Amino acid sequence: MTLTAPKPLLLTAAVVLAYAVCALSLKVCPNCGSTPVPYPLSTAPDCGDQLYKIRCNAGSLFFDSVNNTYPITSISPSIQRLTISPAPFLGNTCIASDLPSNGLQLNSSAPFNITGSNTIFYLNCSANIMNSPLNCTSNSLCHVYINGTAGSGCVDAPLCCAFRAGGSTTAYRIRVRDSGCKAYRSFVNLDYGLPVSRWPPPGVELLWVLPIEPTCRTQGDCDSKSTCGPDPNSAGGVSRCFCNSGLQWDPVAGLCATECKDPDGCGKDRTGLIAGLIVGIGVALLAVLIAFLFYKRHQRIKREQDRLTREREEILNYGGGKSAKVFTGKQIKKATNYFSKDNLLGAGGYGEVYKGILEDGTVVAVKCAKLGNTKGTDQVLNEVRILCQVNHKCLVGLLGCCVELEQPLLVYEYVSNGTLLDNLQGGTRGLLSWNHRLSIAHATAEGLAYLHFSAVPPIYHRDVKSSNILLDEKLKAKVSDFGLSRLAHTDLSHVSTCAQGTLGYLDPEYYRNYQLTDKSDVYSFGVVLLELLTSQKAIDFNRPQDDVNLAVYVQRLVEEERIMDAVDPMLKEGSSTLELETMKALGFLAVGCLEERRQNRPSMKEVAEEIEYIISIATAKTTD
Ligand SMILES: *[C@@H]1O[C@H](CO)[C@@H](O)[C@H](O)[C@H]1NC(C)=O
Ligand SMILES: *[C@@H]1O[C@H](CO)[C@@H](O)[C@H](O)[C@H]1NC(C)=O
Ligand SMILES: *[C@@H]1O[C@H](CO)[C@@H](O)[C@H](O)[C@H]1NC(C)=O
Ligand SMILES: *[C@@H]1O[C@H](CO)[C@@H](O)[C@H](O)[C@H]1NC(C)=O
Ligand SMILES: *[C@@H]1O[C@H](CO)[C@@H](O)[C@H](O)[C@H]1NC(C)=O
Ligand SMILES: *[C@@H]1O[C@H](CO)[C@@H](O)[C@H](O)[C@H]1NC(C)=O
Numbered sequence: 278m279t280l281t282a283p284k285p286l287l288l289t290a291a292v293v294l295a296y297a298v299c300a301l302s303l304k305v306c307p308n309c310g311s312t313p314v315p316y317p318l319s320t321a322p323d324c325g326d327q328l329y330k331i332r333c334n335a336g337s338l339f340f341d342s343v344n345n346t347y348p349i350t351s352i353s354p355s356i357q358r359l360t361i362s363p364a365p366f367l368g369n370t371c372i373a374s375d376l377p378s379n380g381l382q383l384n385s386s387a388p389f390n391i392t393g394s395n396t397i398f399y400l401n402c403s404a405n406i407m408n409s410p411l412n413c414t415s416n417s418l419c420h421v422y423i424n425g426t427a428g429s430g431c432v433d434a435p436l437c438c439a440f441r442a443g444g445s446t447t448a449y450r451i452r453v454r455d456s457g458c459k460a461y462r463s464f465v466n467l468d469y470g471l472p473v474s475r476w477p478p479p480g481v482e483l484l485w486v487l488p489i490e491p492t493c494r495t496q497g498d499c500d501s502k503s504t505c506g507p508d509p510n511s512a513g514g515v516s517r518c519f520c521n522s523g524l525q526w527d528p529v530a531g532l533c534a535t536e537c538k539d540p541d542g543c544g545k546d547r548t549g550l551i552a553g554l555i556v557g558i559g560v561a562l563l564a565v566l567i568a569f570l571f572y573k574r575h576q577r578i579k580r581e582q583d584r585l586t587r588e589r590e591e592i593l594n595y596g597g598g599k600s601a602k603v604f605t606g607k608q609i610k611k612a613t614n615y616f617s618k619d620n621l622l623g624a625g626g627y628g629e630v631y632k633g634i635l636e637d638g639t640v641v642a643v644k645c646a647k648l649g650n651t652k653g654t655d656q657v658l659n660e661v662r663i664l665c666q667v668n669h670k671c672l673v674g675l676l677g678c679c680v681e682l683e684q685p686l687l688v689y690e691y692v693s694n695g696t697l698l699d700n701l702q703g704g705t706r707g708l709l710s711w712n713h714r715l716s717i718a719h720a721t722a723e724g725l726a727y728l729h730f731s732a733v734p735p736i737y738h739r740d741v742k743s744s745n746i747l748l749d750e751k752l753k754a755k756v757s758d759f760g761l762s763r764l765a766h767t768d769l770s771h772v773s774t775c776a777q778g779t780l781g782y783l784d785p786e787y788y789r790n791y792q793l794t795d796k797s798d799v800y801s802f803g804v805v806l807l808e809l810l811t812s813q814k815a816i817d818f819n820r821p822q823d824d825v826n827l828a829v830y831v832q833r834l835v836e837e838e839r840i841m842d843a844v845d846p847m848l849k850e851g852s853s854t855l856e857l858e859t860m861k862a863l864g865f866l867a868v869g870c871l872e873e874r875r876q877n878r879p880s881m882k883e884v885a886e887e888i889e890y891i892i893s894i895a896t897a898k899t900t901d
Contacts (some may be wrong), residue, residue: 304491304500304531312337315354317530326488328388340483344378350480354529357487358392360480363451363463371401371431373453380453380461381481388486395482396467397451399458401434406457411438417788418469422462425473431460441780442481451481457554469791480512487528487851490517502533510727528618565581609633613643667768688793694750697805698743701812711848711856713752714809718863720754720886721746725802728756729795729881739793741801742782742815743808781815781826786875797873799884803870807831810864812845828871833863840864859895863888 306314306324310333319325320333331349332339338349340361347361364375373380383389398419399411406413419437423429431437437460442451451461457558465482491498492515493505499518508515520526520533527534612633613620620631631643694700697717699711708719728736738745738756747755782804783798804815807827813820815827824830831843840850844860852860866887872878879887 306333309333309338312338312352314338314527317485318352318359329485329488339744343382343384345375345381347381347481350478352768357485357529358482360465360482363461363479365827366430366460369430371434371460376453376455376459380451382450383453383483385449388488389483390448391442391451392482392484393441394466394479395442396465396469397440397442397447397461399438399440399453400431400460400462402436402438402458403456404436406436406438411440412788413438413787414788419462422473422476425476434459457808470797488531489528490519490526491531492516493518500533513523525619601787608635608641612636616663663835677872691752694748694752696744696756697746697748697808700748700752701743702814706812706845707847709752711852711860712895714848715751715863715888715895717746717748718756718806718809719885719888719892721756721805722881722888724754724756725798726881729798737793737795737799738798739796740779740782742779742803743805746805779815781828783874784875794875795881796878799870799878799881802881802884803867803878804828806863806867806870807843810845810848810860810867811843812847832868832871835864835868840868856895859891862891862894866891 304326305316305325306318306320308314309320314320314331314333317326318331319327319330320331320338321328330341332341332346338347338352340349340359345364347363350360350362352359362383364373366372367374367376375381381391383391396418399406399413400419400423402413413436417437417439419439423431423437426432436458440447442448442463451463453459453461462479464476465480465483467476490503490508492498492508493750494516496505500504502524503518503520505516506519508517524533524535610616612635613631620633632640633643634640695703699705720753723739725741728738741756745756749755779801782801784793784800786800787793787797804827807813808815811827811831813827816825817827818825820830824833831840834840834843840861841857841864843864848860849857865885866879870878870884
């Protein structure tokens with residue numbers, strides 16, 4: 278038997294040996310030209326994870342879609358994202374060069390999808406696209422783009438539409454076709470406030486799913502830190518290299534690593550590197566001076582932090598509710614096991630959310646906002662204090678800015694029952710009775726009314742949607758994530774790209790003046806009411822084309838005087854006439870919230886009062 282290790286493998290080993298301090302892996306692919314190919318991306322059969330194939334050609338990386346190939350322009354392994362350059366226009370026309378194969382289409386069984394960070398314009402559309410849920414009106418952002426790129430072929434193609442990707446169908450494809458739109462442009466993390474000339478080059482950001490342990494046939498396929506064994510989660514007799522005891526699969530690095538106990542002893546920390554450099558240069562004196570300055574700075578920061586902590590605890594406790602506590606970065610790191618990937622509950626436009634267990638056993642959710650500055654901290658403080666007041670039972674308050682992490686952290690009570698969206702779409706939808714739904718609607722409306730009318734200054738949520746409404750074990754609603762979008766928009770123009778609302782919930786007037794007001798929250802809340810009433814998704818491409826947008830769909834039924842046809846049949850079943858009347862009443866209230874013109878929509882206070890009234894009717898019935 279001849280076992281010749283392929284050349285690239287040896288190369289990789291050498292490269293990795295040169296850098297690795299903690300752990301060693303043979304699985305990372307060699308650089309492509311000068312571009313590193315992070316795990317699990319694979320450019321060859323003997324490295325990376327074969328599910329994550331990309332191509333290295335003449336020193337450049339390419340991504341193969343189902344029918345096409347696109348250059349990869351950047352890769353961010355720590356957040357599992359890569360950006361590809363979309364197909365160019367054909368010559369001087371407004372036709373995409375991938376039009377013949379219907380645009381960008383990903384293999385939906387491969388572990389890549391298109392992220393919600395992409396703002397996409399469909400260009401050179403035919404008129405029949407106009408009744409889609411996309412915004413194809415003459416003041417949509419794609420017209421700003423066309424106007425800003427005079428000379429491009431698209432100036433003469435007046436029909437275009439704008440939307441954000443990442444919905445259920447746009448997760449895998451950006452479709453162009455002869456009978457629809459003939460070209461597209463996509464921009465990653467687009468800051469709508471910038472003039473077109475300062476927009477980034479076009480790109481489509483893709484996300485990859487974190488890989489599980491690599492497959493193996495024999496122990497020889499695994500390294501010394503793992504053992505080849507059958508995968509209990511897969512039926513087909515697949516074996517994988519499972520990490521030996523004491524070690525843990527690190528899907529980002531693609532190796533078995535010791536759990537990191539000491540934050541300063543683990544590869545990622547820079548202090549070691551900096552110290553090494555200084556010693557290397559041999560300027561010992563400088564090191565002493567720097568150490569001294571660091572020490573002074575550290576002391577100053579610590580004093581400042583202690584002061585802030587005290588002040589914050591005072592403010593937090595002032596508002597009533599359960600007493601709040603401010604945590605240090607150390608405590609939070611410990612609670613979340615050093616932000617271990619195992620504790621990652623999810624990642625959204627505003628940052629990542631980790632599950633944590635405090636020393637007293639309280640389970641919390643810790644949110645790392647994607648903000649690099651401390652200026653936002655006081656606003657964060659505001660938001661969380663209000664969270665405490667709205668929810669009365671809030672267990673924990675907030676950590677201000679953790680200097681070590683340079684990120685503001687929010688600590689929320691960990692709400693175990695998932696979001697309203699999960700509960701409306703999962704198999705548990707039958708558990709949400711009409712009374713539950715009314716009380717969820719009421720609690721949410723009250724929370725929002727509080728933000729609008731009692732907070733000083735008023736806070737607009739800006740992203741009201743069923744996935745931002747958390748349900749506790751008693752199915753009581755808690756509004757989350759409010760005000761964060763404003764935070765993200767204050768002064769960090771380079772990160773101020775977070776979604777301004779979500780497709781399907783977004784106030785149509787936003788496109789007229791790019792302003793979100795309290796009435797925008799009312800609009801989005803109207804959509805949530807419809808979800809409660811219908812158990813349907815705000816945007817669902819499985820509905821007939823004209824009905825994809827839930828708001829449009831229900832408004833049509835209302836015009837046809839068939840509002841009850843929209844109500845979830847499971848809810849209607851066995852309901853009394855009076856209950857059916859309250860459903861109808863909530864439906865009309867929702868439609869009122871969805872009024873095209875802001876001034877015609879009720880205020881959040883009025884909405885909350887109306888729901889209270891509807892509840893009083895519904896409960897009057899039960900006491901009969
Ligand atoms: C728009 O697409 C059509 C093909 O359907 C093409 O004939 C036309 O030239 C395109 N418009 C522009 C401005 O390129
Ligand atoms: C794209 O690929 C799919 C699957 O391989 C194939 O069925 C389809 O015909 C291709 N489309 C075009 C336009 O080439
Ligand atoms: C899509 O991916 C699956 C699994 O990776 C593969 O079996 C299949 O052939 C791919 N389909 C296309 C059209 O590339
Ligand atoms: C188009 O751009 C010009 C400047 O290039 C600007 O004056 C004009 O207002 C823009 N029109 C629209 C509709 O945005
Ligand atoms: C894309 O993939 C990620 C990772 O599996 C997943 O969390 C996300 O929901 C997917 N997005 C869509 C729109 O399917
Ligand atoms: C698109 O924006 C325009 C202008 O603000 C608005 O009138 C229209 O209702 C919006 N359409 C959709 C589908 O959101």
